[in-house]
Amino acid sequence: MKSLVRQRKPRHERITRINSKVARDINRAIILNSVRQHQPISRTKISDITRLNKSTVSDIVATLIEEQLLAESPDLRKAIGRNPRNLTVRQGRHFVGAISLNSPTTSIAIVDIDGTVRARSELSTQSDTPRDLIGRSMKKLMMMRASVGTHQFRGIGVTVAGIVDASQARVVYSMNLNWEGVDLEALVREQLADVEIVSAENDAKASALAELLLGTHDLPSNDLVFVSFGVGIGVGATIHGRILNGYSHAAGELGHMTLVEGGRPCVCGSRGCWEAYASDAAIIDSYLSRKGKAPGRPAPTTIEDVLRASNNGEAEARETLSEAAHYAGIGIANLVKAFDPEAVIVAGTPKLAWDIFRPVIAQSVEKNTRLRHHTPAQVLPSSLTEIPSLLGAASLIIGYVFTDYRIAV
Amino acid sequence: MKSLVRQRKPRHERITRINSKVARDINRAIILNSVRQHQPISRTKISDITRLNKSTVSDIVATLIEEQLLAESPDLRKAIGRNPRNLTVRQGRHFVGAISLNSPTTSIAIVDIDGTVRARSELSTQSDTPRDLIGRSMKKLMMMRASVGTHQFRGIGVTVAGIVDASQARVVYSMNLNWEGVDLEALVREQLADVEIVSAENDAKASALAELLLGTHDLPSNDLVFVSFGVGIGVGATIHGRILNGYSHAAGELGHMTLVEGGRPCVCGSRGCWEAYASDAAIIDSYLSRKGKAPGRPAPTTIEDVLRASNNGEAEARETLSEAAHYAGIGIANLVKAFDPEAVIVAGTPKLAWDIFRPVIAQSVEKNTRLRHHTPAQVLPSSLTEIPSLLGAASLIIGYVFTDYRIAV
DNA sequence: CGATTAGTTGGTTCTGTCAACAAACTAATT
DNA sequence: AATTAGTTTGTTGACAGAACCAACTAATCG
Numbered sequence: 001m002k003s004l005v006r007q008r009k010p011r012h013e014r015i016t017r018i019n020s021k022v023a024r025d026i027n028r029a030i031i032l033n034s035v036r037q038h039q040p041i042s043r044t045k046i047s048d049i050t051r052l053n054k055s056t057v058s059d060i061v062a063t064l065i066e067e068q069l070l071a072e073s074p075d076l077r078k079a080i081g082r083n084p085r086n087l088t089v090r091q092g093r094h095f096v097g098a099i100s101l102n103s104p105t106t107s108i109a110i111v112d113i114d115g116t117v118r119a120r121s122e123l124s125t126q127s128d129t130p131r132d133l134i135g136r137s138m139k140k141l142m143m144m145r146a147s148v149g150t151h152q153f154r155g156i157g158v159t160v161a162g163i164v165d166a167s168q169a170r171v172v173y174s175m176n177l178n179w180e181g182v183d184l185e186a187l188v189r190e191q192l193a194d195v196e197i198v199s200a201e202n203d204a205k206a207s208a209l210a211e212l213l214l215g216t217h218d219l220p221s222n223d224l225v226f227v228s229f230g231v232g233i234g235v236g237a238t239i240h241g242r243i244l245n246g247y248s249h250a251a252g253e254l255g256h257m258t259l260v261e262g263g264r265p266c267v268c269g270s271r272g273c274w275e276a277y278a279s280d281a282a283i284i285d286s287y288l289s290r291k292g293k294a295p296g297r298p299a300p301t302t303i304e305d306v307l308r309a310s311n312n313g314e315a316e317a318r319e320t321l322s323e324a325a326h327y328a329g330i331g332i333a334n335l336v337k338a339f340d341p342e343a344v345i346v347a348g349t350p351k352l353a354w355d356i357f358r359p360v361i362a363q364s365v366e367k368n369t370r371l372r373h374h375t376p377a378q379v380l381p382s383s384l385t386e387i388p389s390l391l392g393a394a395s396l397i398i399g400y401v402f403t404d405y406r407i408a409v
Numbered sequence: 410m411k412s413l414v415r416q417r418k419p420r421h422e423r424i425t426r427i428n429s430k431v432a433r434d435i436n437r438a439i440i441l442n443s444v445r446q447h448q449p450i451s452r453t454k455i456s457d458i459t460r461l462n463k464s465t466v467s468d469i470v471a472t473l474i475e476e477q478l479l480a481e482s483p484d485l486r487k488a489i490g491r492n493p494r495n496l497t498v499r500q501g502r503h504f505v506g507a508i509s510l511n512s513p514t515t516s517i518a519i520v521d522i523d524g525t526v527r528a529r530s531e532l533s534t535q536s537d538t539p540r541d542l543i544g545r546s547m548k549k550l551m552m553m554r555a556s557v558g559t560h561q562f563r564g565i566g567v568t569v570a571g572i573v574d575a576s577q578a579r580v581v582y583s584m585n586l587n588w589e590g591v592d593l594e595a596l597v598r599e600q601l602a603d604v605e606i607v608s609a610e611n612d613a614k615a616s617a618l619a620e621l622l623l624g625t626h627d628l629p630s631n632d633l634v635f636v637s638f639g640v641g642i643g644v645g646a647t648i649h650g651r652i653l654n655g656y657s658h659a660a661g662e663l664g665h666m667t668l669v670e671g672g673r674p675c676v677c678g679s680r681g682c683w684e685a686y687a688s689d690a691a692i693i694d695s696y697l698s699r700k701g702k703a704p705g706r707p708a709p710t711t712i713e714d715v716l717r718a719s720n721n722g723e724a725e726a727r728e729t730l731s732e733a734a735h736y737a738g739i740g741i742a743n744l745v746k747a748f749d750p751e752a753v754i755v756a757g758t759p760k761l762a763w764d765i766f767r768p769v770i771a772q773s774v775e776k777n778t779r780l781r782h783h784t785p786a787q788v789l790p791s792s793l794t795e796i797p798s799l800l801g802a803a804s805l806i807i808g809y810v811f812t813d814y815r816i817a818v
Numbered sequence: 819c820g821a822t823t824a825g826t827t828g829g830t831t832c833t834g835t836c837a838a839c840a841a842a843c844t845a846a847t848t
Numbered sequence: 849a850a851t852t853a854g855t856t857t858g859t860t861g862a863c864a865g866a867a868c869c870a871a872c873t874a875a876t877c878g
Contacts, residue, residue: 429860429861429862463865465864468862489873490872
């Protein structure tokens with residue numbers, strides 16, 4: 001029997017119709033973004049790019065200047081005709097709080113809306129409860145705020161290594177922190193109730209957004225894949241400049257993608273996962289077995305030890321890293337086939353040993369996409385000057401301020 | 410005489426800003442879609458769902474009825490209050506031409522805007538030149554049109570097994586047809602110059618759209634992955650109801666995803682590709698080697714032979730298919746990790762031997778996503794009653810008519 | 819039992835408001 | 849004078865809101 005009661009639609013199916021307010025919001029975001037991407041830029045140029053009427057641009061720009069999101073400065077170029085009045089994203093007025101939750105270290109920053117880091121701090125993370133860790137982080141953030149002299153945060157962004165329901169700012173599951181079902185928004189608001197936005201996201205996904213908004217690579221398509229190699233492997237993709245979330249918030253959980261059917265056993269219980277070959281843990285294991293050493297004796301070997309040995313020219317270390325690069329390359333080639341991004345951005349150990357990883361990965365991608373009759377995706381090291389997941393946390397809010405709209409049917 | 414068909418912007422014009430016309434178009438599409446998804450539906454219900462004002466809905470619906478895209482019929486339910494006037498997508502007025510180019514058979518159909526197939530035909534494809542094959546297909550389509558008694562096509566949709574630049578209706582490369590750089594729009598317009606839309610797309614991608622628009626599975630999220638197992642393996646993903654294209658039109662070219670590093674050699678020159686384990690070609694090879702037979706003697710073995718043998722209970726055939734199912738499952742599990750869709754839709758050989766494939770694939774997906782703390786993606790056989798790529802071709806136009814807008818920053 | 823009236827829901831009409839646009843204008847510069 | 853940047857003014861189009869009309873059921877009453 002058909003029920004007469006209309007079921008509440010899940011959030012992702014929400015239909016957004018256009019009315020004058022929504023239209024204004026969208027055009028506002030378009031203008032804000034064109035300033036961000038092309039600054040310094042004049043009103044007339046914005047009008048050319050966006051095809052919005054000059055008067056419309058002037059009108060919206062006026063409100064953005066009033067909101068202190070844009071700043072105006074004269075252009076001193078010597079050209080015929082009236083000089084343009086340049087527009088830039090205004091610094092020093094809008095700040096975001098960024099928290100990258102991780103074990104053993106949680107990073108905290110205050111970031112200007114233009115991406116400049118204003119303050120930076122760390123906490124050592126013991127096996128805190130969610131409330132304790134968020135509480136400590138927020139208190140730290142508020143202390144930093146006092147010293148920076150900012151009054152309010154535009155929003156608080158939080159990243160977590162794990163599965164995060166960004167639509168609810170909720171940690172579904174984090175192996176790293178051993179958390180499950182944590183409402184981050186509520187915990188943040190316990191400390192700072194009146195903040196405008198609280199946003200949370202998986203670290204690799206947010207890092208992809210950071211690379212797009214704050215990185216220096218020129219990626220006009222806004223289609224990229226970010227791969228973070230660390231204890232595990234995290235992947236985040238952006239499609240048309242938006243994070244690919246997935247139906248159950250788990251798109252890009254590719255650390256356990258099968259690369260070698262029946263291969264090395266993995267911590268996940270399966271075999272032949274990418275992480276079993278190209279993560280820091282795998283590198284360390286492989287290095288130790290090459291050296292004929294048992295783990296943890298005399299002292300635990302870290303990834304830094306391997307990198308140091310490699311830099312000193314030690315053969316075993318270099319072989320180990322080459323092997324990891326081989327598997328990193330196969331995995332990345334698979335990513336390229338799946339998402340076909342303009343570029344794959346790599347962070348973590350491969351970036352630290354880029355001379356070893358770059359050629360191997362590039363060759364693997366090229367070889368595997370040879371049939372496709374076009375130039376293969378670029379593989380680039382992350383251009384971010386801070387921990388990607390921390391700038392990622394900031395990007396969540398910055399992205400929200402700059403492009404706060406969504407149309408879906 | 411006033412044309413039924415609204416005059417529309419050229420297809421490739423990228424909409425950036427919102428003005429009143431764009432707003433109207435978007436709201437129009439939202440209403441049209443809500444009718445398509447919930448029909449029969451009243452104006453008031455549309456207003457509830459879309460949050461558009463009743464007066465706005467009435468206004469837009471009036472134009473849609475005038476365009477003969479919607480039809481009105483009284484509701485005969487006995488409930489208190491005035492009876493609603495039900496709206497449905499109107500049949501018999503708007504038709505699309507659908508062409509699925511393939512070797513050795515090209516399929517052609519005339520499809521009503523609501524997805525009903527009105528006429529259906531096939532051509533055997535020799536090694537035609539692009540112009541010859543499109544010419545023959547279009548002539549056939551025009552003959553069929555005469556017999557169906559339709560006057561004009563709303564658009565022509567074409568699918569190809571290969572890489573297609575949908576934004577230009579251009580085949581970048583098709584191994585199957587041995588085509589490269591073919592401007593399909595131009596070739597179609599040589600035969601039928603005045604058609605409103607010519608749209609082309611990769612077969613698997615279009616099939617995904619067909620499953621969404623015309624399939625019977627209930628997938629509210631509009632995030633799905635379609636996997637077509639045939640001579641090769643094709644993958645198409647939809648994100649929020651839109652095809653994931655990729656930067657170089659090659660997203661989802663996952664037939665050559667590495668699953669078994671260093672495994673079976675593949676036609677592509679690499680090793681351990683998915684296609685080398687789960688395509689029809691791989692199944693046939695595996696079957697023959699199990700039977701100790703050389704290929705092509707006495708007669709070439711086809712996938713139908715294997716399926717027939719399996720249905721007759723032959724052990725070798727069943728083992729072969731189980732093995733293929735195992736690898737299909739691993740590959741699909743990787744897709745689930747990458748895209749995290751609500752469902753994976755499977756077509757081709759696995760659908761034909763679903764009793765063998767379903768449990769193996771389902772187990773593989775479940776086992777591989779166990780760590781994720783949620784119900785795994787469903788794996789479903791295609792619900793389409795026609796060749797997916799043919800309905801896919803139709804869906805390109807139907808999708809265009811129903812949701813023709815794009816917002817990009 | 820038929821007529822009347824209240825109540826409910828579907829849909830339309832009319833008016834106000836808002837935002838984008840076009841064109842004419844002012845401003846600043848070589 | 850020529851050129852380019854940006855503003856002002858009036859117009860247009862579209863959505864929202866509220867009152868209104870339409871169509872129906874259910875209850876009530878003579």
